[in-house]
Amino acid sequence: MTDGTKVKARYPIIYVRGYAMTGSEKDETAADPFCGFNVGSTVYRAVSDRNKPAQRFVFESPVVRLMKDFGYSNIYDNGLDLPDPGFQGLLSPQSIIIYRYYDDTAPLMGGQQDASIERFAKGLSDLILQVRDHVCGNATNCMSPDGFRCYLVAHSMGGLICRAFLQNPALGDPVARAAVDKFFTYATPHNGIDMAGVNVPKWLSLFDMSNFNRDYLAGLFGYDANLCSKGRSDYLRAGKDLDIRRCFCMIGSNRSDYEVAQGLSRTFSGHGSDGLVRIENAALCSIDSTGNEVPVATAYAYRSHSGYFGIVNSEEAYQNLTRFLFGDVRIDISVDVGSVTLPPAIKDRKVDALYQFEVLASPRGKPWFLTRRTSEEDSVACRSHDELTDPATSARRRVYLSSVFLADISRVNPQDPSLSYSLTLGVRVPDYKVDQILWFDQHYEGAYLFRDTLIVEILPPAGGDGWKVRYRWQSEAAAPTLNGYHPIPFSGDSAKLTVAFASASAPGISGTLVFDISAWNA
Structure with a gap:
């Protein structure tokens, strides 16, 4: 495990x-x-004093914040961009590069090129090699071409271009592929786009909408029909595609604020979407050797x-992005369900039920x-009653x-160095x-089988000690104090923390909250 004192590498970010969709939208992009990665947002938050106005909360945009928080800079030089003839800039590793793939398709720029994902993917490969040459050609960076790495950060269809x-x-x-250190997606339709419950068909070539057909995407990513079920494009083949631990999916869940097509998009994408992409289609997973799904790191934001309240221009997504790129500790959170109990009146009956698992981490x-x-x-994550009770589906009792x-340890308050969240x-x-x-008997609509808040504090190594942790359920004590720290038993660079939970009565649920902890950017 890293001791938190070594300065970690920073690599170029390619957005x-x-x-x-339309020519005017391509013009807007090209101009x-x-x-769009420079767009911020302003929202209001309530204050405790009802006589005072609500407080503004301003997010300045991911580009501005990366410059302020981590010393990144854009690469425009005397009006020129990196691929332009005459561009002379020697780049810092802490550079922000925009992949401007729509420029030669936009009417504003006289674009005549086709807007195919295949062509855009090849262009991304070329851009990465150009960035490498400019970074490694800068002698002050002391970086060889073999040691060059970059981060890919993509929104929506941009993630499909990256995956292709x-x-x-x-x-x-x-060589360009091997240079990608991490891959982060905002609201990418990894498994295509559905409208009114139907996947976009292959024949719908208008405005290149067929790019979001599942069968097309599966072929685009090089999947063989023998290796995946028909129409699946949302998983990575273990050992053949990307390292799934270096990928992250940021998923939106607010359809209400998506105004495209005067609200028709959010109407037809329906509940359980961000207004365009369904939540389940925005996640990635892998298939292990036993056939079980292994999820890619994922977080959710409302x-x-x-748009004005979009996922890219949000503090929530920015925090996940920068912690994924630069953080020190990774924690994958899941639940192992031990048992579920039914209301006494139906405990011996054949029951159909769907359990919904909620989580909020702050x-x-x-x-x-x-x-x-x-x-x-x-x-929410969901499991059926049969999945949680049938021995034949025991693997489904683990709920990711x-x-x-x-966060980066170097930015933690030295007066209170623990990494803490609820x-x-x-x-x-x-x-x-x-x-x-x-x-409908013996239970209440909207009630909980279990609900509690766990306070967790992780103490980084200091004075030769290893990592330590302390935690408690909020319901266990009125005072906000925690018990003393105790060592986390790491095996190599990973550890597991388990915390039991159980309902007080039937109907109920019991199990274990599991934190798989590992060093990150060690």
Whole structure:
């Protein structure tokens, strides 16, 4: 495990924007120097004094914040961009590069090129090699071409372009592919786009909408029909594609604020979406050797696909991005369900029920969540009663909730050096069906089988000691104090922390909250 004293490397960030449908949208993209990644947001938050106005909360944009917080800079030089003839800039590793792939398709720029993901993927490969040459050609960086790395950060269709480059050998240079250190997506439709419950068809070539057909995407990523079920494009093949631990999916759950097409998009994408992409289609996973799904690191925010309250221009997504890129500790959070109990009157009946698992994780002293999954926002993890009780489906008793990355130790307050956050776990009382008929007795709509908040503090190494942790359920004591720290038993660079939980009565649930902790950027 890292001791937190070594200065970690910083690599260039290449932003890849999302889909532009019409010619005017492509023009707008081409005219914007940062393709939308410079857009911030302002929201209001309530204050305790009702006689005072609500407080503004301003997010300045990911580009500005990366400059202020981490010393990054853009690369424009005397009006020229990196691919332009005459560009002379020798780049710092802490550079922000915008992949301007729509420029030669935009009417504003006289664009005549086709807007194919395949062509964009090849262009991304070329851009990475150009960035490498400019970074490694700068003698002050002391970086060899073999040691060059970069981060890919993509919104929406931009993530599909990145995956086509990273997964399809015909669409990129292997040297460029090997240079990608981490891959972060905002609201990418990894498994395509559905409208009114139907996947966008292959024949719908208008405005290149067929780019979001699942069968097309599966072929684009080089999947063989024998290796995956028909129409699946949302997983990575273990050992053949990307290292799944170096990928992150940021998912939005607010459809209400997505105004595209005068609200028709959010209407047809329906509940359980960000207004365009369905929540389940924005996640990635892998398939292990036993056939079980292994999720990629994921976090959820109550943000729409884009717009004033979009996911890219949000504090929540920015915090997940920078902690994923630069943080020190990774924690994958899941629940191992031990048992579920039914209301006494139906405990021996055949029951159909769906259990909804909620989670909210927030760092100490911050007015936002690193991840937010709630029933009302359709972003919960779900398991059926049969999955949690049938021995044949025991693997389904492990429920992945989310991943959090804790902040760069060098930026922690030295007066209080622990990395601390709260995690609220909730399991809703399901709607019970007995003999296919809803059963309404002995439980309450919207109630919880279990709900409590766990306070966790992780203490980085100091004075030769290893990592330590302390925690408690908020309901266990009125005082906000925690028990003393105790060592985390690391094996190599990883450890596991388990915390039991149980309902007080039936109907109920019991199990273990599991934190898989590992060194990050060691």
